Amino acid sequence: QKEVEQDPGPLSVPEGAIVSLNCTYSNSAFQYFMWYRQYSRKGPELLMYTYSSGNKEDGRFTAQVDKSSKYISLFIRDSQPSDSATYLCAMRRVDSSYKLIFGSGTRLLVRP
Amino acid sequence: SAVISQKPSRDICQRGTSLTIQCQVDSQVTMMFWYRQQPGQSLTLIATANQGSEATYESGFVIDKFPISRPNLTFSTLTVSNMSPEDSSIYLCSVELGSQETQYFGPGTRLLVL
Numbered sequence: 024q025k026e027v028e029q030d031p032g033p034l035s036v037p038e039g040a041i042v043s044l045n046c047t048y049s050n051s052a053f054q055y056f057m058w059y060r061q062y063s064r065k066g067p068e069l070l071m072y073t074y075s076s077g078n079k080e081d082g083r084f085t086a087q088v089d090k091s092s093k094y095i096s097l098f099i100r101d102s103q104p105s106d107s108a109t110y111l112c113a114m115r116r117v118d119s120s121y122k123l124i125f126g127s128g129t130r131l132l133v134r135p
Numbered sequence: 136s137a138v139i140s141q142k143p144s145r146d147i148c149q150r151g152t153s154l155t156i157q158c159q160v161d162s163q164v165t166m167m168f169w170y171r172q173q174p175g176q177s178l179t180l181i182a183t184a185n186q187g188s189e190a191t192y193e194s195g196f197v198i199d200k201f202p203i204s205r206p207n208l209t210f211s212t213l214t215v216s217n218m219s220p221e222d223s224s225i226y227l228c229s230v231e232l233g234s235q236e237t238q239y240f241g242p243g244t245r246l247l248v249l
Binding site for chain 2: 055057059064065066067068069072111113121122123125126127128
C-alpha cells in the first residue's frame with residue numbers, strides 16, 4: 024500500500040465548475056501538507072501549504088485537511104482552462120526528515 | 136520563493152554515457168534535493184545535498200550511479216552515470232527556504248536514453 028493515494032484521473036470539467044481533488048494517506052506522522060500544480064513539461068509549482076486541520080483559502084483555491092480521517096483536499100472555484108494541469112499532493116513528517124512524499128498526481132482538464 | 140534554473144533543459148543520450156545536470160538558485164539555501172519523475176509517475180526523492188557534507192541517498196539510489204556535488208550554497212550538480220534506457224526520466228532539483236517546511240522546484244531536465 025502506498026503511503027499517499029491520489030486518483031490519477033483524468034478529471035474533465037466545464038469552465039466555471041468547482042473542482043475537488045483529493046488525497047488519502049496512511050501515516051499519521053505526516054503533519055505538513057502541500058499541493059503542487061505541474062503544467063506539461065514544467066516543474067511543480069507550489070500552490071498551497073498547510074500544517075493544521077481545517078481550511079486554508081487563497082483566491083480561488085481552498086486546501087482542506089482532515090487529520091482524523093487522513094484525508095486532504097484541494098478545491099478550485101470558478102475553474103478556468105488555464106487550470107488544466109496535473110495536481111500533486113505532497114506531505115512530510117513532523118520530525119527532522121525533509122523528505123516529501125508525493126501522490127501520483129491528478130490530471131485536470133477544464134473545457135472552455 | 137526562489138528562482139531555480141536547471142541545465143540542460145533536455146538531452147538525448149546514448150546508452151553507457153553519463154550526463155551532468157546543473158541546478159542554480161538565486162539565493163543561498165542550505166537544503167537542496169534531487170528528484171526523479173518517471174513517465175506517468177510521481178516524484179521520487181533521489182538524494183538530499185547539503186553544502187559541505189556528503190549527499191544522503193534514498194533507498195534504491197546509490198552514489199556510484201548518481202554522484203552529486205554541492206560546492207556552495209547556490210549550486211549543485213547531479214550526474215547520471217552509465218545510463219540505460221531505464222534512466223529516461225525528468226530530473227528535478229528543489230530547495231527548502233529558511234524555516235519553511237516545503238520545497239520549491241526547478242523546471243526539470245528531460246532525459247531520453249537511447
